[in-house]
Amino acid sequence: MRIRNLLAVTMLTGIYSLIVAVLFVLLDAPDVALTEAAVGAGLMVILMLGTIALTTQEERRQSMRHNLLALVVVAITGAALIYATLDMPLFGDPEAPAHVHLSPRFTQESPDEIGIPNMVTSVLASYRGIDTLGEAVVVFAAAVGVLLVLGTGAVRGRGHGNRGRARREDQDEAP
Amino acid sequence: MTWLGLYNYWIVVVLMMAGFYIVIAQGNLVKKIIGLNIFQTSAFIFFISLAWREDGTAPIVLPGVTAYANPLPHVLILTAIVVGVALTAMGLALVVRIHEAYGSIEEDDIHQQDEER
Numbered sequence: 001m002r003i004r005n006l007l008a009v010t011m012l013t014g015i016y017s018l019i020v021a022v023l024f025v026l027l028d029a030p031d032v033a034l035t036e037a038a039v040g041a042g043l044m045v046i047l048m049l050g051t052i053a054l055t056t057q058e059e060r061r062q063s064m065r066h067n068l069l070a071l072v073v074v075a076i077t078g079a080a081l082i083y084a085t086l087d088m089p090l091f092g093d094p095e096a097p098a099h100v101h102l103s104p105r106f107t108q109e110s111p112d113e114i115g116i117p118n119m120v121t122s123v124l125a126s127y128r129g130i131d132t133l134g135e136a137v138v139v140f141a142a143a144v145g146v147l148l149v150l151g152t153g154a155v156r157g158r159g160h161g162n163r164g165r166a167r168r169e170d171q172d173e174a175p
Numbered sequence: 176m177t178w179l180g181l182y183n184y185w186i187v188v189v190l191m192m193a194g195f196y197i198v199i200a201q202g203n204l205v206k207k208i209i210g211l212n213i214f215q216t217s218a219f220i221f222f223i224s225l226a227w228r229e230d231g232t233a234p235i236v237l238p239g240v241t242a243y244a245n246p247l248p249h250v251l252i253l254t255a256i257v258v259g260v261a262l263t264a265m266g267l268a269l270v271v272r273i274h275e276a277y278g279s280i281e282e283d284d285i286h287q288q289d290e291e292r
Binding site for chain 1: 177178180181182183184185188189191192195196199200203205206208209212213216219220223224225226227228229230231232233234235236242243244245246247248249250251252253254256257258260261262263264265267268269270271272274279280281284
């Protein structure tokens with residue numbers, strides 16, 4: 001069964017994000033789960049609904065192409081990744097390198113150093129504050145990018161794209 | 176049978192390859208971006224499952240608890256989710272722009288129109 005209605009696909013994406021958020025709660029990451037539920041299931045779905053409203057809701061038939069080659073590439077990559085996991089620490093192992101090296105420093109000392117009980121917040125806002133600044137820069141750059149790609153639409157009006165292409169064709173034909 | 180304890184990584188690999196396959200084989204641009212999203216979330220699950228420990232709790236101070244999940248991957252993924260949605264917004268904006276120029280969001284159509292010109 002293949003879903004060709006992009007609206008249904010978008011709804012399923014939202015449900016998928018919510019399930020991932022629940023998984024994050026179960027993995028003791030409530031902050032990440034909140035963000036995933038708000039951003040992944042909320043904002044992402046709104047963006048996709050906007051895109052569908054501006055483009056088309058029905059997918060054309062037979063848009064899957066060269067399936068076999070893609071399948072082979074994916075299978076080889078997947079096998080290589082599975083092979084790579086054989087060296088990894090076991091799931092939930094308290095002796096894993098992630099838990100003996102840096103984690104104690106943050107979990108034991110950050111409540112006293114920063115004074116916030118939530119360690120994720122103290123790392124995000126204090127120890128790794130510059131990262132969060134970088135994140136803000138990325139979001140700003142994306143906003144500027146979206147405005148550059150779409151924002152002139154109101155001035156330009158619809159159908160400009162076709163005229164632009166016609167202009168480019170003229171240039172191609174010129175010597 | 177200790178390698179059965181690696182199942183979290185295998186779930187991540189399966190999800191990641193599903194997203195990868197959609198990105199390669201799917202001709203519809205919106206679905207391609209959804210594939211990219213699935214790929215992203217698989218990386219998120221990878222990091223969060225690395226941070227989890229059997230005997231620990233969520234990294235919020237509780238009296239009497241000494242073992243917490245590693246807060247560092249949580250912070251990285253918090254940042255990555257927001258950056259990911261910024262990327263998705265950019266990709267979807269390009270899809271809308273492509274639809275304006277070509278009247279289609281199917282890869283085949285777009286290539287065909289390019290060849291005809």
